[in-house]
Amino acid sequence: MERLNVNLGKVKLDNPIIPASGTFGFGYEFTQFYDINILGSISIKGTTKDARFGNELPRIAECESGMINAVGLQNPGIDKVVNVELVKLKQVYNKQVISNISGFSLDEYVYCTKIMDKNDMVSILEINISCPNVKHGGMSFGTSSESAYEITKAVKAVTSKPVFIKLSPNVTDIVSIAKACEDAGADGISMINTLLGSRFDLKTGKPIIANAMGGFSGSAILPVALRMVYQVAQSVNIPVIGIGGISCASDVIEMMSAGASAVQIGAENLRNPYVCKEIIDDLPKLMDELNIKNLKDIIGRSFK
Amino acid sequence: MNKIQDYQIISNVLLAKKTYEMTLTGDFSWVKNCGQFINISIDNKFLKRPISICDFSENELVIIYKVVGYGTDFLANLKVGDSINCLIDLGNGYNLDLVNDKCLLIGGGVGVPPLYSTCKKLVEKSVKVSVVLGFTSVSDMFYVDKFKELTSDVFVSTNDGTYGDKGFVTDVIVKNNLSGMDYLTCGPEVMLKGVHKLMTGHGQLSFExxxxxxxxxxxxxxxxxxxxxxxxxxxxxxxxxxxxxxxx
Structure with a gap:
């Protein structure tokens, strides 16, 4: 359906619905629920140079209208992602994916970018400088404009594919960080990653999450994400993928009004594995009700 | 089949201290193996609650749960005729093809339920089944008689000695010289660890x-x-x- 089409720079999507990295595995797990070819794209599980187990259990704590996770970038390492996981995905999925890349050093981001640059299944590189669940690296690269600039510059130098930088909300001024990424040549911004949070066991008083802290996501964070997308989308001239707390078609309309060119659905996939399909099915009807002809028309209408 | 389904409750009764047995009606032809679980939606809560399948037929399914927090308390307050929303057909389940002519089932507390359908299936397959069940106290105990209907070899321990042997399931296994058997087990992790260290036969252990x-x-x-x-x-x-x- 053409009225759902959106563009992320030169990348054209059938619709703006993209499952967020870390909530959709490597995609093929969801074929038990629906045909994943209906999706705009898929942001696959965050990939690092080497295989990682991640953090000890428990990694999950429930919250009001959301959850905390501290998985810690569990993934089989980039070689297996390319040679096993993407090969498995290709058997059931005929579109391109967004490759989410994490690292613990600038060299590691560059290493993974070079490998994904050669992969035909990858349309966009999403550089995750905002993972809250790993010590050293991860979010620490995304909390200052200088390091965000440096990482962006380094990965841009080794790829011809579009580079989107995934930003953390756990900062004092997300606009200046987004601008630094744009200045360094970023082709887009993905935002927001999770908010740092904790829960404590009532009986023992100790943290529920083994890692004590984790990333808070779910519908509770939608207003935070909307506000930050609204701020950033007005300040940069590159597309923004809006992420954070989206759970239904009306949230998508809101996020695109705030300035997002496409959206990612995260935690809601975990509680309702059908949510992306439901949103894609619901959007045309909601657009009719709201007199929206094409989704493209509403991007950033809040400030335009 | 959509893997999210609503099922109507046809029974929801107190079995033991804070422990309830809920029976659902609907199409359960998707159950492949004993030891699989369903993930149940709880009103006003973000995450579903994974509960193991105790017993099943084509059109009925039994779960047993202990009230330990908001979610299980929500379940306990549901009435006959209410429906629950579940994500279905989850987990691998026990591989009963790996079981030889005799087998030991070891259950602890609310880890006992998945062993009930397992015991039924094994008895149907003419496997000689022995059962060791452990509970905190006699007031926590359930399903002992139902296991006794399936096999004569049922041993029970309670931590406080209010029923059966005082102590843990591992004490009962040692006392009755059962540690060499192949076994299927479900219970708290500390019990699984003790059982795994003690047993010398092949085991299938269910984790939560x-x-x-x-x-x-x-x-x-x-x-x-x-x-x-x-x-x-x-x-x-x-x-x-x-x-x-x-x-x-």
Whole structure:
């Protein structure tokens, strides 16, 4: 359906619905629920140079209208992602994916970018400088404009594919960080990653999450994400993928009004594995009700 | 078949202290193995609650749960005729093809339920089944008579000695010289660890974890095994004894 089409720079999507990295595995797990070819794209599980187990259990704590996770970038390492996981995905999925890349050093981001640059299944590189669940690296690269600039510059130098930088909300001024990424040549911004949070066991008083802290996501964070997308989308001239707390078609309309060119659905996939399909099915009807002809028309209408 | 289904409750009764048995009606032809689980939606809560299947037929399914918090309290307050919303057909279940002519079932507390349908199926297959069940106290005890209807070899322990042998399931296993048998077990992790250390036969052990999704997407319940990282919700909850690694 053409009225759902959106563009992320030169990348054209059938619709703006993209499952967020870390909530959709490597995609093929969801074929038990629906045909994943209906999706705009898929942001696959965050990939690092080497295989990682991640953090000890428990990694999950429930919250009001959301959850905390501290998985810690569990993934089989980039070689297996390319040679096993993407090969498995290709058997059931005929579109391109967004490759989410994490690292613990600038060299590691560059290493993974070079490998994904050669992969035909990858349309966009999403550089995750905002993972809250790993010590050293991860979010620490995304909390200052200088390091965000440096990482962006380094990965841009080794790829011809579009580079989107995934930003953390756990900062004092997300606009200046987004601008630094744009200045360094970023082709887009993905935002927001999770908010740092904790829960404590009532009986023992100790943290529920083994890692004590984790990333808070779910519908509770939608207003935070909307506000930050609204701020950033007005300040940069590159597309923004809006992420954070989206759970239904009306949230998508809101996020695109705030300035997002496409959206990612995260935690809601975990509680309702059908949510992306439901949103894609619901959007045309909601657009009719709201007199929206094409989704493209509403991007950033809040400030335009 | 859509893997999210509503099922009507036809019974929801107190079995033992804070422990309820709920029977659902609907199409349960999807159940492949004993030891699989369902993930139940709780009003006003973000995550579903994974509960193991106790017993099943084509059109009825039984779960047993203990009230330990908001979610299970919500379930306990549901009435006959109410419906629950579930994500279905989760987990691997016990592989009964690996069981030879005799087998020991070891259950602890609310780990006992999945062993009930397992016991039924094994008896149907003419396997000689022995059962060791452990509870905190006699007031926590359930299903002992139902197991006794299936096999004469049922041993019970309670931690406080109010029924059966005083102590743990491992004490009962040692006392009755059962540690060489192949076994299927479910219970708290500390019990599984004790059982795994004690038993010399092949075992299938059912684990529980705080899960995010229950179907393999979030990596929230991963564990390290001899053959690599596994998700308790997909590659488990049943793990094979030779595959286990414990964090000491």
């Amino acid at each position: 974890a705080r899960m995010g999704c229950g179907f393999g997407a979030c990596m929230g319940c991963s564990c390290k095994t001899v053959s690599g990282y596994k998700r308790i919700c997909v590659e488990g909850p049943i793990m094979q004894s030779e595959d286990l690694l414990w964090n000491d």
